[in-house]
Amino acid sequence: MASVRPSSRVIRLGAAAAFVAAAAPSWADMPERVVSINLCTDQLAMMLAAPGQLISVSDIATDPLISPMHMVAAAYPANFGGAEEIYLLRPDLVLAGVYSDPAVVSMLRRLGVEVAQIDIVSGLDQVTDRLVEVGALLHREDEAAARAEAFETDLAALTRPETGPRAAFYYPNGYSLGTGTLSHEILTTAGFRHIADELGRDSSGRLALELLAVAAPDVVISTGTYPGNSRSEDILHHPALEALIAAGQGHISGPDWVCGTPQVLTALSDLTTLRDSMEAE
Amino acid sequence: MSALTVTDLTVHRGECPVVDRVSLSLTPGEVVGLIGPNGAGKTTLLRAILGLQSHIGQSDLAQMPRRERAKTVAWMPQTREIAWPVAVETLVLLGRVPHLAGGARPKPEDHAATAQALDNMGLTGFETRPATELSGGEQARVLIARVLAQDTPLILADEPIAGLDPAHQITTMQVFARLAAQGKTVLAALHDLGLAARHCTRLLLLDKGRLVADGAPKDVLTPEHLHSVFGIAAHLVETDHGLIFQPLELTR
Amino acid sequence: MRLSLLLSGLAALVVVLFGLSLLVGPAGFGIGQSLSALLGGEGEAVTLVMREIRLPRSILAVMVGVSLGLSGAALQGFLRNPLAEPGLIGVSSSAALGAVLALQTGFAASFALALPVSALVGASVSVMLLLVLAGPRGGSLTLILAGIAISALAGAFLSLVLNLSPNPFAVSEIVFWMLGSLSDRSFDHVTIALPVMLLGWVLLASLGRGLDALTLGQDAAESMGINLSQLRLRLVAGVAASVGAATAVAGAIGFVGLVVPHILRPFVGARPGALLPASALGGAAMVLAADIAVRLVLPDRDLKLGVLMAIVGAPLFLHLIYKTRRQMI
Numbered sequence: 017m018a019s020v021r022p023s024s025r026v027i028r029l030g031a032a033a034a035f036v037a038a039a040a041p042s043w044a045d046m047p048e049r050v051v052s053i054n055l056c057t058d059q060l061a062m063m064l065a066a067p068g069q070l071i072s073v074s075d076i077a078t079d080p081l082i083s084p085m086h087m088v089a090a091a092y093p094a095n096f097g098g099a100e101e102i103y104l105l106r107p108d109l110v111l112a113g114v115y116s117d118p119a120v121v122s123m124l125r126r127l128g129v130e131v132a133q134i135d136i137v138s139g140l141d142q143v144t145d146r147l148v149e150v151g152a153l154l155h156r157e158d159e160a161a162a163r164a165e166a167f168e169t170d171l172a173a174l175t176r177p178e179t180g181p182r183a184a185f186y187y188p189n190g191y192s193l194g195t196g197t198l199s200h201e202i203l204t205t206a207g208f209r210h211i212a213d214e215l216g217r218d219s220s221g222r223l224a225l226e227l228l229a230v231a232a233p234d235v236v237i238s239t240g241t242y243p244g245n246s247r248s249e250d251i252l253h254h255p256a257l258e259a260l261i262a263a264g265q266g267h268i269s270g271p272d273w274v275c276g277t278p279q280v281l282t283a284l285s286d287l288t289t290l291r292d293s294m295e296a297e
Numbered sequence: 298m299s300a301l302t303v304t305d306l307t308v309h310r311g312e313c314p315v316v317d318r319v320s321l322s323l324t325p326g327e328v329v330g331l332i333g334p335n336g337a338g339k340t341t342l343l344r345a346i347l348g349l350q351s352h353i354g355q356s357d358l359a360q361m362p363r364r365e366r367a368k369t370v371a372w373m374p375q376t377r378e379i380a381w382p383v384a385v386e387t388l389v390l391l392g393r394v395p396h397l398a399g400g401a402r403p404k405p406e407d408h409a410a411t412a413q414a415l416d417n418m419g420l421t422g423f424e425t426r427p428a429t430e431l432s433g434g435e436q437a438r439v440l441i442a443r444v445l446a447q448d449t450p451l452i453l454a455d456e457p458i459a460g461l462d463p464a465h466q467i468t469t470m471q472v473f474a475r476l477a478a479q480g481k482t483v484l485a486a487l488h489d490l491g492l493a494a495r496h497c498t499r500l501l502l503l504d505k506g507r508l509v510a511d512g513a514p515k516d517v518l519t520p521e522h523l524h525s526v527f528g529i530a531a532h533l534v535e536t537d538h539g540l541i542f543q544p545l546e547l548t549r
Numbered sequence: 550m551r552l553s554l555l556l557s558g559l560a561a562l563v564v565v566l567f568g569l570s571l572l573v574g575p576a577g578f579g580i581g582q583s584l585s586a587l588l589g590g591e592g593e594a595v596t597l598v599m600r601e602i603r604l605p606r607s608i609l610a611v612m613v614g615v616s617l618g619l620s621g622a623a624l625q626g627f628l629r630n631p632l633a634e635p636g637l638i639g640v641s642s643s644a645a646l647g648a649v650l651a652l653q654t655g656f657a658a659s660f661a662l663a664l665p666v667s668a669l670v671g672a673s674v675s676v677m678l679l680l681v682l683a684g685p686r687g688g689s690l691t692l693i694l695a696g697i698a699i700s701a702l703a704g705a706f707l708s709l710v711l712n713l714s715p716n717p718f719a720v721s722e723i724v725f726w727m728l729g730s731l732s733d734r735s736f737d738h739v740t741i742a743l744p745v746m747l748l749g750w751v752l753l754a755s756l757g758r759g760l761d762a763l764t765l766g767q768d769a770a771e772s773m774g775i776n777l778s779q780l781r782l783r784l785v786a787g788v789a790a791s792v793g794a795a796t797a798v799a800g801a802i803g804f805v806g807l808v809v810p811h812i813l814r815p816f817v818g819a820r821p822g823a824l825l826p827a828s829a830l831g832g833a834a835m836v837l838a839a840d841i842a843v844r845l846v847l848p849d850r851d852l853k854l855g856v857l858m859a860i861v862g863a864p865l866f867l868h869l870i871y872k873t874r875r876q877m878i
């Protein structure tokens with residue numbers, strides 16, 4: 017069998033990985049005790065870590081509404097992101113987000129703990145970047161590269177031209193996403209048109225229900241509700257919103273949409289199924 | 298026919314009887330003065346008679362249903378409260394409340410009764426002035442006018458003329474006398490023994506909750522009673538100008 | 550001024566503000582388009598917005614305003630104190646606590662009116678407590694101190710309950726409960742609030758004659774045939790029902806019951822019975838006006854009604870305290 021030349025993209029990623037590995041402080045061994053205090057780094061760590069390498073993930077990693085790997089997370093001890101608590105775990109490496117509590121991050125660093133802050137994913141092209149970045153930090157580059165390649169392949173298969181139905185996101189408190197977000201890219205990659213483009217909304221924020229009604233999207237993407245009650249979630253049951261959904265379609269964006277993990281492929285394939293069924297009508 | 302009958306009325310505050318087995322009966326046409334030193338129990342007695350104070354014993358007013366009682370007796374309390382700056386006319390018109398059913402508006406006869414009451418108390422011309430802006434004496438007259446407007450066969454008043462100037466004190470007592478002549482009955486607690494002597498047809502003397510004397514002024518204001526109840530000696534004489542009473546000196 | 554003239558004027562004001570409220574919103578429709586969609590349109594976005602978003606919101610503003618204005622006038626008439634009002638004396642916060650407890654424990658879902666009834670119970674506890682503390686004549690100092698204590702206690706428990714909720718959004722909603730808002734309300738809220746509110750309005754409207762008589766003090770009023778204990782009961786039930794239902798759907802909105810009776814008192818000749826219907830209409834006008842203003846000032850954000858009410862009401866409250874300071878102690 018002729019050898020398959022790796023795609024140019026993977027070559028670039030390999031080079032980046034080498035650069036990261038060279039630039040990182042050199043450990044004699046790979047970090048043996050890794051703690052993750054951020055939902056997205058939780059996912060990457062659970063995916064890439066060697067057995068026994070990851071010793072704690074954040075408590076929200078078990079939340080089924082927002083954590084893609086919530087079932088897997090149940091096996092790990094939970095932490096609540098406090099500096100004292102983390103320090104007492106004696107970690108070699110702490111994985112945090114760029115918006116993690118700055119007081120905690122700086123305290124840990126002052127105490128001599130290595131903290132790596134991983135940026136959020138706002139586009140599908142960054143999914144593999146983060147995989148490689150975390151893979152390098154965990155000294156699991158091969159694992160990362162394999163997953164990255166698989167992701168690229170599957171992504172290409174699920175990409176569609178943007179000629180499909182018009183969709184909108186509507187979350188508790190009337191929160192709607194802008195065009196500069198990962199979810200927007202997932203939506204448009206599956207071939208939907210996002211009303212945020214029409215409305216010129218590049219950042220996320222509250223969208224008045226009236227404006228959503230006037231935009232009259234074909235699909236309204238919303239979320240599941242938590243136990244207990246909150247007024248923020250009341251709007252998801254508003255008669256006007258229910259009328260819009262009845263006239264078109266509703267869709268639930270589950271945890272796979274959250275954090276740029278390869279799980280977004282599940283989200284993409286759900287959307288593709290939805291689009292196919294809508295176009296069949 | 299009795300305007301008011303009270304039998305063995307007793308009010309306890311803790312152990313002490315503040316009002317102690319008081320019995321009395323009033324007939325129409327009387328102007329009765331309830332006199333006694335401070336703390337004798339005059340206010341408590343009047344409130345018990347009205348049924349506003351819990352008591353033992355019988356008072357035919359206290360046993361009446363609320364609405365009927367309101368049309369039978371008008372009560373002027375000693376605390377002269379006027380909570381809001383309403384117009385004088387509005388305040389006096391409140392006396393017609395017992396005669397107005399549910400949400401009914403005041404009728405011409407209610408306004409007529411109000412105007413008559415204002416006239417009796419010399420307040421014609423004060424109708425639109427806010428009651429809270431009047432002097433103390435004027436406010437007292439407005440409150441008396443309210444009682445008059447209520448147009449009841451019986452009037453109970455607690456110190457109605459305290460703080461009024463002499464002319465208005467006399468006018469008020471004369472109004473009471475006129476009402477009595479029409480067949481009504483007035484029972485007023487009074488501090489001024491001189492006025493009580495001159496204008497009342499009958500006096501009730503209360504001391505430490507007990508009804509000590511009941512009768513015509515000169516029969517009640519005897520030197521013995523004045524000494525034992527008030528601790529004073531006084532000059533009481535019948536003249537062409539009526540009964541004159543003047544306290545003179547302490548006797549104890 | 551004749552009462553009927555005043556009431557007609559206020560009613561006309563309410564109608565005008567109601568119309569304006571229907572025409573204000575982030576989706577900038579023209580007047581003609583809005584009205585024709587409201588009255589006749591079918592199935593289009595404009596109709597949906599007008600009938601399901603703007604109409605219930607405006608109706609709710611009127612209902613809440615009537616409840617708060619009426620309750621304020623009734624409380625002031627009974628306590629014979631111009632500083633009494635449901636927000637200041639802690640009734641609104643207790644109602645909010647009742648509502649939140651019902652929502653977080655799931656009781657609110659058990660029958661249709663469970664939510665406003667729970668708020669009613671919360672409100673009635675605080676009104677009764679207040680009447681016990683403030684005594685037969687609500688002296689200002691006692692009233693305000695009791696109100697501070699009740700508000701603080703209710704607010705603290707409210708925060709505790711929200712913090713204990715399994716729902717991550719709940720903890721930040723104390724702002725809604727303490728400041729109030731009419732945004733994103735629907736006819737669901739109108740239907741659950743209306744029955745209990747109507748009960749409250751009927752009870753409070755029946756207090757007119759008794760409150761008039763109370764101008765002369767408790768003894769005189771009782772002697773004129775007013776049943777004071779029954780009056781007190783109707784007051785407690787009426788305030789609890791109307792403020793409870795209003796708070797259950799819109800959060801605690803303060804100062805309406807203080808400002809409206811104060812402004813209208815000179816126009817009704819200070820007569821407490823006449824102030825009841827006037828304050829009901831005045832309250833509706835005030836809440837409608839405030840709700841229009843929050844949509845014009847910050848159209849994209851959910852500016853809480855309580856913010857505007859406090860900006861108008863708190864200075865007035867300070868002014869009233871200053872004016873009555875000699876009678877305070």
